[in-house]
Amino acid sequence: MNKILLFNEKTKMADVIHKDYRLIPVISRFGINFGFGNKTVLEVCEENKINAWFFLEIANSYHNPQYFPKKQLQSFASDLIIQYLSNTHSYYLKVKVPEIEGYISGMKKLASVKNLKNIELLEVFFKEYEVELEKHLDYEESRVFPYILALEKAVNEKECSAELLGKIENEPIEKYERNHDNLEEKLGDLKNLLIKFLPPVLGKEICQKLLIELFRLEEDLENHSRIEENVLVPRVKILEQKLLQISEA
Amino acid sequence: MKLNNGKIRGIVAARQFLYRFGIKTIIGVIGVDAELIEATSYKEIQLITQKERCDFIIVSEELLVMPKCCSLEALQGDYPNTKLLVIRDKAVENCPYSSFVVNTDNQKEILDKLQDFFFEPEIKETPDDIEKLLLSGREIEVLKSVALGFSNKEIADKLFISINTVITHRKNITEKLGIKTIAGLTVYAMMNNYIKPGDAIQ
Incomplete structure (x- = not known):
């Protein structure tokens, strides 16, 4: 698990899981199902009517405890x-x-x-x-x-x-x-x-x-x-x- | 028990002469050649052990000052190389300090126990055993009380120690076990049969 690289809206959703499998339950908590092919985080979030920026903040703060853009x-x-x-x-x-x-x-x-x-x-x-x-x-x-x-x-x-x-x-x-x-x-x-x-x-x-x-x-x-x-x-x-x-x- | 220059030295402590005489006779019967010193009070035991090294102490319960396990522990603490045998009405369960002969034991049981006492292989506290026991006898007493739901103050009163000492014991217990909550300590105490499910106060 590479903890330095952070996810952004262009990251492929599949890569998010590949890089940090602990995010599997987090993704499902957002109501996102598997089968997202090569879609990016932004695309998957839009499809599921999820605020992609919010998703990214949560995913990144889980991924790297030091990353915490509270503001x-x-x-x-x-x-x-x-x-x-x-x-x-x-x-x-x-x-x-x-x-x-x-x-x-x-x-x-x-x-x-x-x-x-x-x-x-x-x-x-x-x-x-x-x-x-x-x-x-x-x-x-x-x-x-x-x-x-x-x-x-x-x-x-x-x-x-x-x-x-x-x-x-x-x-x-x-x-x-x-x-x-x-x-x-x-x-x-x-x-x-x-x-x-x-x-x-x-x-x-x-x-x-x-x-x-x-x-x-x-x-x-x-x-x-x-x-x-x-x-x-x-x-x-x-x-x-x-x-x-x-x-x- | 290791023999010291071929001969072992021990104390036979009981108030009544008949008791002491009986114990000495049995020791002779099972073939132990030991230098036996008689004592009739706890104070006397202390005086003797201050002067010379003893390999074992056989003591009748009535000489142990209250609370009983405290003076057992004190005795064992002062003379870590001395083996203890206590004669009383019933054995103290899980007492790491001592072997017990019970007043109701019949002849065979008494002979067996004394034979075990003198001839069993050394199982006295090697570092390994201490590691296995994890907690000292005193800590086990405190743990039991904590698990049974007593407050620090109650534990202090019960064991004749200060509240600060209770707190120190609790801190050490938690550090040694890695268990912080009372519920967790209770599970540990039950797993090790220090307390039984029915013991807990509500």
């Missing part, structure tokens, strides 16, 4: 970013989590009587993680995202309701603790339990796949948090400031 990403409308983040959320819950659960139950089926207990412990542990993840994502979807959309609407209409103003003053985005830390720690713990402490299992291949998926999920979540923290939150802060100024004027 540009922040210039996109909030709903675009939010829609992308929502798609990512459902990808975690509908694709990733069931996949990992499937591997764990596969390991259970092959486990020796003695080791079954250990795998069941991991299963319970992951279930807890899942509940926490779900709660976290749900909080964002039901509380944080609507708040941001309301802010944006108010800025565009230059009109801020008293209720929204109260929220800006009492529960600004700053207060919203992005509780990723515990989620990341739990994922790390699960990896270490598998790598360091689970007695050798019979279904080695499944165990390996499980581990690889956990690493992928972790990486994906990191990128996801990066977009939330570096793009969404600063953007919301600007919106909040603007609205406070409008209301004072």
Whole structure:
């Protein structure tokens, strides 16, 4: 994976995947299907009615963590970013989590009587993680995202309701603790339990796949948090400031 | 047990004479030629071990000051080359410090255990074993309490140590295991049978 070369609108969509296969789920999150022949990023995006510049910013920031043109990403409308983040959320819950659960139950089926207990412990542990993840994502979807959309609407209409103003003053985005830390720690713990402490299992291949998926999920979540923290939150802060100024004027 | 110049030296510690006499007799019966020093209190054990090196200590539970595992650990910590055998009502599970003879053991069981104690190959802590154990006995105690849901303050009170010491232990545990969350530590503790599913407080 060449991390220095960045993708642009003329890059062939197929090359994007060839250069960085980790972008496969990202592409599908945008609703892009395979079979794009030799079309460029711009062409594929236009066909799918996707903002190509937004797609490129996301793809590039995934591809190279050092690449983070916050300003540009922040210039996109909030709903675009939010829609992308929502798609990512459902990808975690509908694709990733069931996949990992499937591997764990596969390991259970092959486990020796003695080791079954250990795998069941991991299963319970992951279930807890899942509940926490779900709660976290749900909080964002039901509380944080609507708040941001309301802010944006108010800025565009230059009109801020008293209720929204109260929220800006009492529960600004700053207060919203992005509780990723515990989620990341739990994922790390699960990896270490598998790598360091689970007695050798019979279904080695499944165990390996499980581990690889956990690493992928972790990486994906990191990128996801990066977009939330570096793009969404600063953007919301600007919106909040603007609205406070409008209301004072 | 390695023989020191052909002869080993050990302490037989119990309050009652009958106990000590019985232990000494059995040691003779299984053919161990050892220099035996009798002790009737924990203090005495400490005094003897300060003066001379002992290969083993056979101690009856009533001499161990509370909390029991603490003084076991202290004893083992001070004399890493000394083997410990404790006689009590039941064995302490997963105690890395000591072998146990249980009061309800019958003659055969006692003879077997003592034979194992004296003649089993050295499995004392070589660097490999320490690596395998990963956590010290004290850290295991703290880990258990953490996994059972006790707060730092409660753990400190329970183990007679300061909260800072508890925090240090927890930091070391997390560093050694690479496990940060309480849920993760609980899974680790259960995997290693340090606690059982029913033990957890709600």
